[in-house]
Amino acid sequence: MKDFKNQVMFITGAAHGFGKVIAEEGAQRGMRLALIDIDEPALQATYKDVTDAGAEAIMIAADVTKEDAVDAAVDQTMTKFGQINLLINNAGIALPGRMWELPTRDWEWIMHINVMSQVYAMKRIIPIMLKQKTRSDILNVASIAGLVDTPGMPSYHASKFAAVGMTEATAYDLQRIDANIDMHVMCPGFVQTDLYHTENHRPAQYSDPTDPYYQSEAYLKGQQFAKYVITNGKPIDSIADTVFKALEDNRFYILTHPEFNPLISDRVNRIVNDGAPDVHVMDGIM
Numbered sequence: 554m555k556d557f558k559n560q561v562m563f564i565t566g567a568a569h570g571f572g573k574v575i576a577e578e579g580a581q582r583g584m585r586l587a588l589i590d591i592d593e594p595a596l597q598a599t600y601k602d603v604t605d606a607g608a609e610a611i612m613i614a615a616d617v618t619k620e621d622a623v624d625a626a627v628d629q630t631m632t633k634f635g636q637i638n639l640l641i642n643n644a645g646i647a648l649p650g651r652m653w654e655l656p657t658r659d660w661e662w663i664m665h666i667n668v669m670s671q672v673y674a675m676k677r678i679i680p681i682m683l684k685q686k687t688r689s690d691i692l693n694v695a696s697i698a699g700l701v702d703t704p705g706m707p708s709y710h711a712s713k714f715a716a717v718g719m720t721e722a723t724a725y726d727l728q729r730i731d732a733n734i735d736m737h738v739m740c741p742g743f744v745q746t747d748l749y750h751t752e753n754h755r756p757a758q759y760s761d762p763t764d765p766y767y768q769s770e771a772y773l774k775g776q777q778f779a780k781y782v783i784t785n786g787k788p789i790d791s792i793a794d795t796v797f798k799a800l801e802d803n804r805f806y807i808l809t810h811p812e813f814n815p816l817i818s819d820r821v822n823r824i825v826n827d828g829a830p831d832v833h834v835m836d837g838i839m
């Protein structure tokens with residue numbers, strides 16, 4: 554079984570939700586932590602929690618949609634700890650909104666945080682891990698929305714399908730070179746976090762308050778939908794434990810909501826049996 558004591562975790566989105574509880578669980582297991590998030594005041598609270606629990610940590614306030622910010626965070630972590638053993642690409646946002654209504658800047662924002670931030674971190678950290686003698690792990694947080702599709706949030710599905718696909722493809726490439734890195738992709742259903750507060754983390758470069766879309770009924774309905782599904786999700790309590798058990802058991806797909814498994818099978822059956830998306834299948838689900 555893997556032992557994470559004294560190993561270094563590099564985790565994005567550590568200020569709230571999954572990132573916060575996973576960082577705290579890492580501290581309990583004796584890990585050293587590099588905590589990255591755009592929300593500095595909330596990140597300070599996570600930093601205090603983990604250091605109060607006895608962990609050695611650094612906190613790095615950074616916007617991970619920017620490659621140079623991710624590079625600088627990796628450099629700071631290497632200067633402090635000299636190694637990275639567990640990369641958790643977790644920072645993310647959710648943007649409801651139909652294809653023909655969601656502004657292009659919102660598409661760019663979600664793809665940069667949910668996909669490109671994971672790319673930036675892996676591009677820098679995989680070569681570091683390959684040089685290390687010990688085994689390492691990379692966990693990309695995707696979503697059940699990366700395995701099945703639903704109405705109302707095509708940008709979220711696009712980003713999460715991308716995260717699943719690039720994690721699978723990277724796993725093949727690492728296996729081909731017999732690398733000492735285990736890949737994992739987490740695909741949770743709805744969990745009670747701060748995910749419906751996505752607007753609080755909108756970087757200036759993706760902001761245009763004068764765009765009437767942000768006053769439209771479509772936008773407000775999307776916000777209500779996100780709040781409804783997240784606040785009615787599962788409690789977060791068991792998530793960090795599930796993550797570490799999956800890392801220990803070296804599971805690739807980390808699923809947290811077995812009730813959605815039939816939807817995954819339905820999608821695959823639909824594809825191989827020449828089916829097509831049928832919104833009526835979603836009646837009573839979404």
Ligand SMILES: NC(=O)c1ccc[n+]([C@@H]2O[C@H](COP(=O)([O-])OP(=O)(O)OC[C@H]3O[C@@H](n4cnc5c(N)ncnc54)[C@H](O)[C@@H]3O)[C@@H](O)[C@H]2O)c1
Nearest residue numbers: 566568569570571591616617644645696743744746747748
């Ligand atoms: N909560 C759910 O139901 C659910 C389900 C499936 C997948 N997920 C995924 O889990 C991950 C974590 O989300 P969560 O539910 O804990 O939400 P959350 O909002 O509680 O946490 C997301 C964190 O990412 C940070 N962040 C946002 N933009 C950032 C940026 N540009 N740079 C750096 N940090 C940034 C936020 O400050 C926040 O701390 C996301 O990738 C999300 O898509 C969540």
